[in-house]
Amino acid sequence: MQKYSVFSLIKNAFSNHEKWDLAWKDPTPKKEYDVVIIGGGGHGLATAYYLAKEHQITNVAVIEKGWIGGGNIGRNTTIIRSNFMYDDNARFNEFGMNLWRNMSQELNFNVMFSPRGIINLAHSDAQMNAYARRGNSMRLNGIDAVLLNREEVKKIIPMADFSEDVRYPIFGGLAQPSAGTARHDAVAWGYARQADSMGVDIIQNCEVTGFDIEAGKITGLRTSRGDIKSKKIGLCVAGSTNVLAEKLNMTLPIETHLLQACVSEPVKPVLDGVVTFGAGHFYISQSDKGEMVMGGDLDGYNSYAQKGNLPTIQHVLTGGVALFPFLSRLKMLRTWGGIMDMSMDGSPIIDKTHIGGLYLNCGWCYGGFKSVPSSGWTFAHTIAQDRVHELNEGFSLNRFSKGYLLDEKGLGTKTWIS
Amino acid sequence: MLNIKCPYCGDRSQKEFAYGGDGTITRPKLNQEISDEEWDNFVYLRKSPRGKHIELWHHIAGCRQWFKVERDTTTHEIFKTFKPEE
Numbered sequence: 001m002q003k004y005s006v007f008s009l010i011k012n013a014f015s016n017h018e019k020w021d022l023a024w025k026d027p028t029p030k031k032e033y034d035v036v037i038i039g040g041g042g043h044g045l046a047t048a049y050y051l052a053k054e055h056q057i058t059n060v061a062v063i064e065k066g067w068i069g070g071g072n073i074g075r076n077t078t079i080i081r082s083n084f085m086y087d088d089n090a091r092f093n094e095f096g097m098n099l100w101r102n103m104s105q106e107l108n109f110n111v112m113f114s115p116r117g118i119i120n121l122a123h124s125d126a127q128m129n130a131y132a133r134r135g136n137s138m139r140l141n142g143i144d145a146v147l148l149n150r151e152e153v154k155k156i157i158p159m160a161d162f163s164e165d166v167r168y169p170i171f172g173g174l175a176q177p178s179a180g181t182a183r184h185d186a187v188a189w190g191y192a193r194q195a196d197s198m199g200v201d202i203i204q205n206c207e208v209t210g211f212d213i214e215a216g217k218i219t220g221l222r223t224s225r226g227d228i229k230s231k232k233i234g235l236c237v238a239g240s241t242n243v244l245a246e247k248l249n250m251t252l253p254i255e256t257h258l259l260q261a262c263v264s265e266p267v268k269p270v271l272d273g274v275v276t277f278g279a280g281h282f283y284i285s286q287s288d289k290g291e292m293v294m295g296g297d298l299d300g301y302n303s304y305a306q307k308g309n310l311p312t313i314q315h316v317l318t319g320g321v322a323l324f325p326f327l328s329r330l331k332m333l334r335t336w337g338g339i340m341d342m343s344m345d346g347s348p349i350i351d352k353t354h355i356g357g358l359y360l361n362c363g364w365c366y367g368g369f370k371s372v373p374s375s376g377w378t379f380a381h382t383i384a385q386d387r388v389h390e391l392n393e394g395f396s397l398n399r400f401s402k403g404y405l406l407d408e409k410g411l412g413t414k415t416w417i418s
Numbered sequence: 419m420l421n422i423k424c425p426y427c428g429d430r431s432q433k434e435f436a437y438g439g440d441g442t443i444t445r446p447k448l449n450q451e452i453s454d455e456e457w458d459n460f461v462y463l464r465k466s467p468r469g470k471h472i473e474l475w476h477h478i479a480g481c482r483q484w485f486k487v488e489r490d491t492t493t494h495e496i497f498k499t500f501k502p503e504e
Contacts, residue, residue: 242466253462255439256491301437304468304492309419311433344462401458 001197004108023189024196029203032229033061035383036221037236038208038244040064042073042184042369043361044236045191046376047383048200054377055384058199061230062192063223065207065240069188072238075306075338076369077261077295079274079285081118081179082143085134086408088394089347090141095391096374097143097178103373109190112288115180117273119153121323123168131174138176146175157275160323167322168279179274181285187372210247217356234359234383239304239339241362248355253344253400254363258303259295260312262335264327266290280319291333294320298340308337340365345399347406350379350392359383360397423499424477425485438474440464441486441502468492474502 002008002021012020035051037044040062051057062068080100082093103111122128128147135145149172154162162170192202203225210222211233220229237244239256266289276283281296296316299308313335321328343349343363348371350361361379364371378392388396394406420432446452446460471491476484486504488497 240468242464243468246465246467251459251463251465253464255464255466256468301489302440302466302471302473302491303494305494309432309494311419311431400462401454 001193004110023193024202027201027203029061029063029206029223029225029228030201031227033201034059034230035232035234036060036228036230037062037234038221039071039236039238039240040068040188040192040202040204041071041236041238042069042188042191042372043238043364043375043379044234045188045195045202046372047234047236047361047379048202048376049191049195049198050377050380051384052195052198052200054380057384060195060199061201061203061228062195063206063208063221063228064202064204067204068192068202069185072338072340072364072368073188073372074185075261075336076184077283077285077293078181078184078369079118079179079283079367080113080182080370081176081274081367082370083118083120083134083138083145083174083176083179084408085137086394086406087141088406089408090138090143092374092378092391092395093371094141094143095377096371099373099377100180100182103182103187103190107190107194109186109193110183111186111190112183113180114182114288115178116285117175117177118179118276119148119156119173119175119273120276120278121153121173122171123279124171128172131172135174144176144178146177148173148175156273157271159270159326160275161325168277181274181287184369187369191372191376208244208247211358213248213355216354218358230357232357232359232383234361234379236361236379238341238362238364238368241341241360243304248358250353252349252360252362252397254349255302255342256304257301257340257342258299258305258308258337259297259340259366260299260308260316260335260337261293261295262313262317263287263291263293263333264330265333267292267330270326275323277319277323280322282316282319282323284320284324292327292330296320298342299337304339306337306339308335340368345405345407346409348375348395349397350375350382350395351388351397352382352386353397363395420494420496422475422487422496424480424483425499425501426481426483427477430477430480434477434479436476436478438476438484440466441472441474466491470497475499
């Protein structure tokens with residue numbers, strides 16, 4: 001594999017950048033693989049990469065219906081954080097933070113990880129107390145958390161509306177300074193390129209049409225490009241999880257919902273971190289290009305359409321303008337939507353299933369992007385060793401029937417409850 | 419923007435409605451021994467199909483009645499709306 005560096009950039013400039021190697025091959029599917037990963041998004045590609053790197057399993061295929069990076073990995077708002085209170089979520093995501101910090105070097109691909117910090121705003125004394133508790137829990141798990149009072153928040157985001165007669169006056173906030181953003185499609189491409197170089201087949205435009213199960217064990221799958229045999233199959237298909245579950249006669253604690261985001265026209269630097277305004281169902285960051293990147297609530301009804309409706313965007317931006325009045329003078333550049341695998345408690349599922357050799361990775365709700373490395377790492381371990389790692393044992397499929405919910409924020413598919 | 423025909427009030431904008439989830443789920447009967455599996459099915463497990471979906475909606479900023487909608491989850495086309503008992 002060609003190494004990317006400033007020297008290779010200069011060298012290729014002399015040939016008008018026409019002689020770069022392809023970043024990954026376009027192979028025809030083989031008849032049999034040791035492991036097949038369904039879904040060529042961030043989680044699927046990361047899983048394939050860690051299977052090859054950590055477990056030396058390189059006879060792996062990643063099957064993607066469309067093209068890699070065309071789903072939620074290219075549609076998210078790129079926020080990376082580990083500001084969780086519950087141990088299972090905190091440890092899992094902080095493990096991921098360490099993978100993020102070294103990702104550009106490890107993948108030899110600039111993912112532009114930028115630890116610019118995140119602030120969750122608080123609007124009452126009770127919320128400040130809750131944030132103090134969450135911050136303390138985070139610190140017990142080795143995650144940096146800083147409780148900010150009103151004046152400290154004002155220093156960081158002076159352009160926010162700090163009047164006292166607004167519906168949600170700013171009392172303070174909880175910051176995680178090590179949180180940040182990254183260039184999301186580079187994450188997919190970086191993992192794809194490294195996985196490909198270690199022998200993983202990335203098979204695009206290949207739709208899964210069925211599964212072969214014998215005596216309770218998976219033996220292969222049928223695709224639009226022929227049958228493939230494999231004793232181990234991992235599902236990383238986010239919003240399409242229920243579609244494949246139906247083919248497997250499984251019913252899951254997952255609903256597929258639509259989540260929208262939008263960006264404004266680019267402006268000069270005004271906001272250096274991520275700010276979430278939970279009370280207003282709104283969060284915002286500024287991209288390196290200067291666009292204000294914004295998002296908020298689900299559209300609120302089951303949907304497989306990767307496009308949303310205007311009322312939700314209006315609702316999100318109403319909250320946005322309440323917090324940052326200057327937003328009202330910006331033009332929106334574009335809005336888009338992605339389909340989310342909303343789990344019933346808001347936490348993911350990375351587990352084995354009742355079918356031998358079939359592994360499940362889903363339920364990422366609003367925040368799958370930050371977990372790409374930790375999810376890939378633990379899912380690869382779960383598949384390779386046929387047992388869950390201690391980092392993902394809390395993300396079990398049977399926690400719902402057993403009552404061990406990981407209801408970090410107390411909301412999953414039922415956004416109307418909040 | 420969805421236009422939803424409330425069976426009681428007629429065509430209205432989606433802004434007047436709240437979503438109530440899968441309309442085919444039935445609550446286990448009261449005052450009976452109910453297994454964990456039945457509760458799991460009722461509380462957590464959902465088919466969430468791609469295509470036709472029967473769902474509950476609440477005309478919350480209107481007549482406040484609950485009713486059912488048959489809608490395509492891919493195209494957002496609404497085929498019909500009907501009262502819960504229909």
